[in-house]
Amino acid sequence: MYEWDFSPVLAEGGFLLVGFRNTLVLTATALSGGLVVGLLLAFARLSHRRWLKVPAGIVIEVFRTTPPLVQLFWFYFGLPIVLSIEMTPFLAASLTFMIQSGAFFAEIFRAGIVSIERGQWEAANAIGMTYNQCMRRVILPQAVKRMFPSMMERSIELMKTTTLVATVSYADLLFQANELAQKTFRPLEVFTVVALIYFVSISFISFIASRMERRFAKSGEFTP
Amino acid sequence: MSAPVLRLSGFGKQFGSLRVFSDVDLDVMPGDRIAILGASGSGKSTLLRCINVLETPSEGRLELDGELVGQPSRAGDMRFSERELCALRQRVGMVFQQFNLFPHMTVAGNVAEGLKTVRSVKSQKALERAVAELQRVGLADKADTYPSRLSGGQKQRVAIARALAMDPEILLFDEPTSALDPALVGEVLGVIEQLANEGRTMLLVTHEIGFAYHFATRILYLAEGGIYESGTPDEVLKNPKRPLTQQFLAEHRRFQF
Numbered sequence A: 001m002y003e004w005d006f007s008p009v010l011a012e013g014g015f016l017l018v019g020f021r022n023t024l025v026l027t028a029t030a031l032s033g034g035l036v037v038g039l040l041l042a043f044a045r046l047s048h049r050r051w052l053k054v055p056a057g058i059v060i061e062v063f064r065t066t067p068p069l070v071q072l073f074w075f076y077f078g079l080p081i082v083l084s085i086e087m088t089p090f091l092a093a094s095l096t097f098m099i100q101s102g103a104f105f106a107e108i109f110r111a112g113i114v115s116i117e118r119g120q121w122e123a124a125n126a127i128g129m130t131y132n133q134c135m136r137r138v139i140l141p142q143a144v145k146r147m148f149p150s151m152m153e154r155s156i157e158l159m160k161t162t163t164l165v166a167t168v169s170y171a172d173l174l175f176q177a178n179e180l181a182q183k184t185f186r187p188l189e190v191f192t193v194v195a196l197i198y199f200v201s202i203s204f205i206s207f208i209a210s211r212m213e214r215r216f217a218k219s220g221e222f223t224p
Numbered sequence B: 001m002s003a004p005v006l007r008l009s010g011f012g013k014q015f016g017s018l019r020v021f022s023d024v025d026l027d028v029m030p031g032d033r034i035a036i037l038g039a040s041g042s043g044k045s046t047l048l049r050c051i052n053v054l055e056t057p058s059e060g061r062l063e064l065d066g067e068l069v070g071q072p073s074r075a076g077d078m079r080f081s082e083r084e085l086c087a088l089r090q091r092v093g094m095v096f097q098q099f100n101l102f103p104h105m106t107v108a109g110n111v112a113e114g115l116k117t118v119r120s121v122k123s124q125k126a127l128e129r130a131v132a133e134l135q136r137v138g139l140a141d142k143a144d145t146y147p148s149r150l151s152g153g154q155k156q157r158v159a160i161a162r163a164l165a166m167d168p169e170i171l172l173f174d175e176p177t178s179a180l181d182p183a184l185v186g187e188v189l190g191v192i193e194q195l196a197n198e199g200r201t202m203l204l205v206t207h208e209i210g211f212a213y214h215f216a217t218r219i220l221y222l223a224e225g226g227i228y229e230s231g232t233p234d235e236v237l238k239n240p241k242r243p244l245t246q247q248f249l250a251e252h253r254r255f256q257f
């Protein structure tokens, strides 16, 4: 019978905390960048200009159909050769996850935008709005409400995917845990704690998200 | 003699190989109220939507107050810049069959939106103006409600107020009562009648022939890809001269009592 002993892990709690903080920083960076990239890609893909539409489509498809770990290695080991620059694990990871989640967000944005009835565009146009004004004032506010659940799901997916950066030695939660496990010879306890940390934080985010969703549903209305 | 506010000449629209109408010539004088009748699919909506260029006309010219809208392209059709379209649509308002209110804005927000976003009127001013417009359609008390709480008739009145807020020279109505319960048709027609009494220039597509008779200064009957018959309500509705118009009206009178 295995004897559980968390004391060596808890004694080094600060070590894990550093990793957790780094995970949060990376997730937040990739998420905010990813939303911007996603919006730009979505607009580009919806555009009638071929020189915008086609490249955006290619970026989206490439990043959706290749494994994130391959993308990370490409940015970390490959890109420095092309650009002859110094690449840090954080920079490589931020770039990878920004564009990767941006590709997924773009499809969510696009689906949300095209789901808005044509009549909304027409009514906005009919009072003299430009394309951009329609988008900003009429289409996006409604689309965002519809997209919110899939956006949250994607964001949570992103937080989990960031564990891949441990492979390029970025000191995220998983990387720190691995170090700690080797130091304390207590992998079972260490990874149990790590799983718990993810479980608690992601459950917390989901809870906040579903409350926001309900709030959204109450404000204004949806005509089917 | 005043000049036409709106002039269509050689106006036409095709969808691919489908020619909806062609060679439409029409002068709309200030204060004209034109009711457009026709069988389903005769191109009434398309004609109206080409006038504010929600659909791009395939041929012909569109003039507002004697000024050509758009630039003729080498192929002969008209090209419209976004700026021209926005200017045109502020002068030619439209009310849709399905209302198309903005569901995420309050009633007053819907009416104020054009002023705020298109005309850059300050939010407070725009809302005051919106409430005044709502007063005209009898819905000032609904200013802070969301459209989902309104009946169809109320929604359509809000949509009319939204169009009016932009002070259009011409108002286009595309079957404004066709999506309504019969009991709610009256309140919307009442608002349109009131606008008629104010001397507004309007084009109305409708199946309410009785209303068209009392409301219109001129009737257009669309068929065979164009204006098939036109004239005063008495001419067209009481003494139609051409067979399709006669048939259409006979069809509509079938169950009258």
Ligand SMILES: Nc1ncnc2c1ncn2[C@@H]1O[C@H](COP(=O)(O)OP(=O)(O)O)[C@@H](O)[C@H]1O
Pocket: B015, B018, B020, B038, B039, B040, B041, B042, B043, B044, B045, B046, B047
């Ligand atoms: N966007 C479109 N694309 C293709 N065909 C269209 C489109 N809009 C209308 N039509 C066709 O044009 C004809 C006239 O339609 P419409 O103007 O809606 O008629 P009405 O309003 O008189 O019932 C119909 O045959 C219709 O199918």
Ligand SMILES: [Mg+2]
Pocket: B044, B045, B046, B175
């Ligand atoms: Mg129609």
